Amino acid sequence: MNIETALKEAMNIDGALGAALVDYGSGMALGTIGGGRELDLELASAGNTEVVRSKLRTLASLGLNDQIEDILITLGRQYHLIRLLTTSSSQLFMYLVLDRDRANLALARHNLRRLEGEISV
Template sequence: MNIETALKEAMSIDGAVGVALVDYESGMSLGTLGGGEWLDLEVAAAGNTEVVRSKMRVLAALALNDSIEDILITLRRQYHLIRLINDRQSASPSLFLYLVLDRERSNLALARHHLRRIEGDLTV
């Protein structure tokens, strides 16, 4: 599945407000969909790049032999879900899907399941 299709699939998740595919090494988004006046996905993508980088540094410092699947940020009215893309060609991923959900209209477990499926089908 290409980037455009992956973003459309993510926006079809119940409660989805916006989605971005982001390269956490550069902080640049490869594509966005949704968002709006109160949700600037470019700014959010760049900010969440720092979240991913920080967590990667912690994993390295702790010498954990593991990898991040996703990171959840819970707000009163929203879920912000960061799903790292498992690159089969590389030992460490450099992309993540960033999904913002309206908490009242979403099911977090189903959203995670859908993102996992999208991640598995995505080709960049």
């Protein structure tokens, strides 16, 4: 599945407000969908790159021999879900913003895991 199709699939997840595929090596979004005036996905992608990098440094500092599956940031009205892609040799994550009132977090995580296995870059 290509980037555009994967992002469209992510937007089909209940409560989705926006999605991006991000290279955390560069901080650049390879593709975005949704968002809008109140949700700048380019800016959010760059900011969440720092979150991912920081967590990876922390794991290395602790000497943990493990991988990050996803990172959840819970806001008053939104969930921000960051899913690192392990099927790719590059440094990518899928970023999904959900409306808390309309989203099923467990189902959203399940769907992102499924997309991870199908995406090709």
